Amino acid sequence: MRHIISAVVENKPGVLAHIAGLFAGRGFNIDSLAVGETEDPTRSRMTVVVKGDDAVLEQVRKQLGKIIDVIKVQDFSDEEYVERDLTLIKVGVRPEKRGEIFEVVEVFRGKVVDIGPKHLTLEISGPEKKIEAFIDLMKPYGIREVVRTGRVAIARGE
Amino acid sequence: MSQPQRSTAQGQRESSQQQPAARPERNGAHILLEVLKAEGVQVVFGIPGGVVLPILDAFGDVAQPRFILARHEQGAGHAADGYARATGRVGVCLVTSGPGATNLVTALATANFDSVPLVAITGQVKTFLIGNDAFQEADITGISRPITKHNYLVRDVEKLGECLRAAFHIARTGRPGPVLVDIPVDVAVAKTDAPVPDRVDLAGYKPVIKGNRRQVKRAAEAINAAERPLLYVGGGVIISDAADQVRELAARAAIPVTTTLLGLGAFPEDHPLALKMLGMHGTAYANYAVQESDLLIAVGARFDDRITGDVKKFAPHARIIHIDIDPSSISKNIRVDIPVVGDARAILEGLLQDVRPRDRGEWLAKIGEWKTRHPLAYKPNGLKPQYVIQQICEVSGGKAIICTEVGQNQMWAAQWYTHRYPRHFISSGGLGTMGYGFPAAIGAQVGCPDALVVDIAGDGSIQMNIQELATAVHNKLPVKVCIIDNGYLGMVRQWQELFYKRRYSGSALDGNPDFVRLAEAYGARGARITETDQVRPALEKAFADPHVWFLDFMVDREENVFPMVPAGEAIDRMIGGMA
Numbered sequence: 001m002r003h004i005i006s007a008v009v010e011n012k013p014g015v016l017a018h019i020a021g022l023f024a025g026r027g028f029n030i031d032s033l034a035v036g037e038t039e040d041p042t043r044s045r046m047t048v049v050v051k052g053d054d055a056v057l058e059q060v061r062k063q064l065g066k067i068i069d070v071i072k073v074q075d076f077s078d079e080e081y082v083e084r085d086l087t088l089i090k091v092g093v094r095p096e097k098r099g100e101i102f103e104v105v106e107v108f109r110g111k112v113v114d115i116g117p118k119h120l121t122l123e124i125s126g127p128e129k130k131i132e133a134f135i136d137l138m139k140p141y142g143i144r145e146v147v148r149t150g151r152v153a154i155a156r157g158e
Numbered sequence: 159m160s161q162p163q164r165s166t167a168q169g170q171r172e173s174s175q176q177q178p179a180a181r182p183e184r185n186g187a188h189i190l191l192e193v194l195k196a197e198g199v200q201v202v203f204g205i206p207g208g209v210v211l212p213i214l215d216a217f218g219d220v221a222q223p224r225f226i227l228a229r230h231e232q233g234a235g236h237a238a239d240g241y242a243r244a245t246g247r248v249g250v251c252l253v254t255s256g257p258g259a260t261n262l263v264t265a266l267a268t269a270n271f272d273s274v275p276l277v278a279i280t281g282q283v284k285t286f287l288i289g290n291d292a293f294q295e296a297d298i299t300g301i302s303r304p305i306t307k308h309n310y311l312v313r314d315v316e317k318l319g320e321c322l323r324a325a326f327h328i329a330r331t332g333r334p335g336p337v338l339v340d341i342p343v344d345v346a347v348a349k350t351d352a353p354v355p356d357r358v359d360l361a362g363y364k365p366v367i368k369g370n371r372r373q374v375k376r377a378a379e380a381i382n383a384a385e386r387p388l389l390y391v392g393g394g395v396i397i398s399d400a401a402d403q404v405r406e407l408a409a410r411a412a413i414p415v416t417t418t419l420l421g422l423g424a425f426p427e428d429h430p431l432a433l434k435m436l437g438m439h440g441t442a443y444a445n446y447a448v449q450e451s452d453l454l455i456a457v458g459a460r461f462d463d464r465i466t467g468d469v470k471k472f473a474p475h476a477r478i479i480h481i482d483i484d485p486s487s488i489s490k491n492i493r494v495d496i497p498v499v500g501d502a503r504a505i506l507e508g509l510l511q512d513v514r515p516r517d518r519g520e521w522l523a524k525i526g527e528w529k530t531r532h533p534l535a536y537k538p539n540g541l542k543p544q545y546v547i548q549q550i551c552e553v554s555g556g557k558a559i560i561c562t563e564v565g566q567n568q569m570w571a572a573q574w575y576t577h578r579y580p581r582h583f584i585s586s587g588g589l590g591t592m593g594y595g596f597p598a599a600i601g602a603q604v605g606c607p608d609a610l611v612v613d614i615a616g617d618g619s620i621q622m623n624i625q626e627l628a629t630a631v632h633n634k635l636p637v638k639v640c641i642i643d644n645g646y647l648g649m650v651r652q653w654q655e656l657f658y659k660r661r662y663s664g665s666a667l668d669g670n671p672d673f674v675r676l677a678e679a680y681g682a683r684g685a686r687i688t689e690t691d692q693v694r695p696a697l698e699k700a701f702a703d704p705h706v707w708f709l710d711f712m713v714d715r716e717e718n719v720f721p722m723v724p725a726g727e728a729i730d731r732m733i734g735g736m737a
Binding site: 009010013014017018021022025055058059062063065066067068069070071072 | 299300303304307308311328360361362363484485486488489490
């Protein structure tokens with residue numbers, strides 16, 4: 001099962017390396033990892049998506065909690081949350097086909113962020129399933145490059 | 159003051175105080191010594207080098223701590239570790255950057271695995287050179303991250319006092335462990351008047367000490383209800399100073415006690431409830447007791463694979479109570495029924511309020527029968543390692559601080575010595591570091607100058623840090639090294655005999671030195687013992703003598719450590735050594 005683990009950490013050099021090292025050293029594979037400053041600039045939030053059974057995930061959570069620079073660990077699988085992933089997709093496309101793509105972008109509430117004679121760069125955000133559906137739809141046009149932020153998540157309610 | 163503006167600002171901020179104390183400026187090196195003094199550090203083990211020279215120079219200005227020069231950084235690290243295990247205080251070592259720091263890696267990993275409080279100070283190249291591949295540069299905070307409890311690279315002298323204070327706090331509290339502080343040379347010479355804080359508050363570090371009251375109650379009820387309970391006691395009991403509480407619990411509720419390697423001494427082995435060590439080379443009766451028990455009470459132990467063997471077949475009839483200060487130890491290897499997170503002593507004291515006396519005659523009788531039928535045994539033909547260990551125990555009155563290397567010597571020391579006192583058995587359990595025992599013994603002797611300190615060694619292990627003979631002799635640290643000399647990497651040879659068709663590939667130690675003459679070359683004393691009747695007189699002479707001794711016991715070359723549970727088997731599937 002996939003889990004979204006969210007950790008508040010000290011915003012200091014070495015903390016990301018420590019956490020990445022912990023995952024690697026214990027054989028946990030990271031599906032995605034996003035890091036950014038929180039409302040308190042001395043702290044960052046890391047959102048990590050990992051796969052594994054419940055025992056593995058319990059170890060991940062506890063091991064993260066043991067790191068001195070990790071202040072709080074949450075597993076969103078236990079609660080209601082909102083998740084987003086932002087993706088930039090470069091599609092190779094000639095001008096006459098642009099219209100078709102614009103329609104799909106519209107439906108997915110994406111954005112066109114760059115246009116060239118032979119390509120379009122699109123921005124799309126949302127939960128993972130939506131992004132994957134969008135990528136699938138773009139495949140026939142020829143995807144040149146996909147860049148994803150990885151998932152971020154926040155608990156619902158107060 | 160050279161920074162009047164700053165002083166004024168400080169004074170205004172602290173206007174509640176009547177007179178802002180004048181704050182002297184001092185450099186990073188002196189801040190380090192200030193913290194060492196405040197932490198009560200009496201001794202620092204280490205080796206100097208270019209970038210720690212400002213620190214070594216500052217040692218010249220103070221009477222304490224004493225700096226003990228080791229001959230290899232690994233030796234310095236293990237000495238600090240042995241000092242910490244023998245005294246319960248934080249061990250401190252100091253080495254230079256680059257190779258000095260990387261030589262310390264094994265010592266850090268050893269201490270980390272066995273939860274030993276250590277503060278390791280490493281020098282680092284100048285801050286602006288970090289990352290430039292400067293001479294003797296190594297990214298030691300990166301290298302040591304997975305093998306320390308925490309580490310700091312201090313880039314600003316203003317933060318140095320705080321980091322050092324935090325390092326001691328983290329090393330000593332919770333599940334103890336090594337903390338490394340990397341100090342660039344320009345930080346060591348930079349000056350500041352910033353005060354060293356008295357205490358530190360770390361948002362991400364709040365170890366749980368008191369156990370959850372409800373969990374403690376549940377555990378007590380389970381103990382009261384159990385027919386065949388067993389205490390399985392690890393190094394955590396020694397760290398938390400809880401041996402008295404274990405003894406009281408065992409005696410009150412008639413619960414037999416088995417210990418791990420690191421738990422040896424947490425329960426006196428001459429007590430009728432003692433089952434000695436369990437696991438791969440544990441006693442048959444301890445392992446049988448685990449397999450038959452209906453309640454296993456693990457205290458400060460972590461269900462290591464050398465203890466459990468096949469986890470699916472481990473303690474099949476038992477509910478499991480697990481008392482541990484490290485929440486990540488719980489349900490890591492074995493599913494636990496009643497976890498209690500916190501300090502062993504605090505939790506045992508809580509348990510003692512609710513655990514009732516109970517007669518468990520039937521269970522104890524069964525264990526008594528196993529003890530009679532399956533004692534530890536060996537065939538007394540020729541000079542046997544087991545006999546040497548027994549004699550070390552007898553001649554020392556069982557009161558020596560026993561350090562060990564790793565391998566057969568370690569297991570025989572665990573099995574054949576009667577361990578009775580906490581902090582008297584010092585051994586690398588988790589990492590299994592050959593070369594640990596001798597420097598650790600040196601550290602233990604520094605911490606306990608009046609104690610008899612014995613390193614039980616193998617002829618392989620002793621050569622891994624033999625250079626520390628100079629440290630021992632020069633500092634008059636009269637460690638007695640008893641080499642169980644079989645001319646092999648004995649445990650390797652044993653596995654080859656049992657599992658690799660007796661092909662002794664790479665395990666014969668041809669070319670060993672003459673250990674007696676080697677000891678003498680360093681100014682220590684030495685003796686070679688080849689016959690059984692020479693053992694006792696040799697030990698008596700060496701133990702009574704104020705010098706460092708190497709006793710080279712030429713034992714039966716192919717003696718094995720038995721009983722033995724082959725790796726991955728259920729722990730009652732023992733081979734060998736059964737009477």
